[in-house]
Each structure stands twice: as C-alpha cells, then as structure tokens.
Amino acid sequence: MDDAERVRERARVSHYEPPTFGLEDPVWVAEDEETGCAGVGRVEAEAIGNLIAVVDSHGEAATGYVKLPGQVVERTWEEGGGLLDRLRERLR
Numbered sequence: 001m002d003d004a005e006r007v008r009e010r011a012r013v014s015h016y017e018p019p020t021f022g023l024e025d026p027v028w029v030a031e032d033e034e035t036g037c038a039g040v041g042r043v044e045a046e047a048i049g050n051l052i053a054v055v056d057s058h059g060e061a062a063t064g065y066v067k068l069p070g071q072v073v074e075r076t077w078e079e080g081g082g083l084l085d086r087l088r089e090r091l092r
Helices: 003-010 044-058 083-091
Strands: 013-014 027-032 037-041 065-068 071-074
Touching: 003 027, 003 044, 027 044, 044 065, 044 071, 065 083
Parallel strands: 037 065
Antiparallel strands: 013 027, 027 037, 065 071
C-alpha cells in the first residue's frame, strides 16, 4: 500500500449541504487526524485528492494544513474549532 492509499484509508470524510454553517454550495471535507491536515472540495473526490496532496507536501509539519481548491492555509485553530466557520469565506 502506498502513502496515498494509507491517507485515503484513514481519512474521515464529511459532507455538508446548504444552509448548514451558512454555506451557499455543498462542501466535502476530508480530515486526517494523524497529521492534522484536511482537504476541502466541492465533491468528495476533490476533498480526498486535496487531503492527499496537502499530507504529501505538509504532512511532516508540526502544524496541520488545509488544502482548499487553489490554495493551502495553515490550520491555526484548535481541533473541532469550527473548520467550516473558518473556511466559509475562502470557499466563495
């Protein structure tokens, strides 16, 4: 099993539909508790792909990172501290 498959296996994937968290469009979030990284996408495959990409590039960092469509941001908030609340504006 390669690294991408390991990340995919342990990913926790969530799906949110509007109007949850004030979202205007559906969003998928794939999180990896081992690295603290997350991937966000408008479809499940995009979220998982973004997670794999951010773990590959930033998985060894002390702080987790989040890959959104087109950008990577440091995850500076606490676990469970409102991922979607922090990212809502960036998803528009």
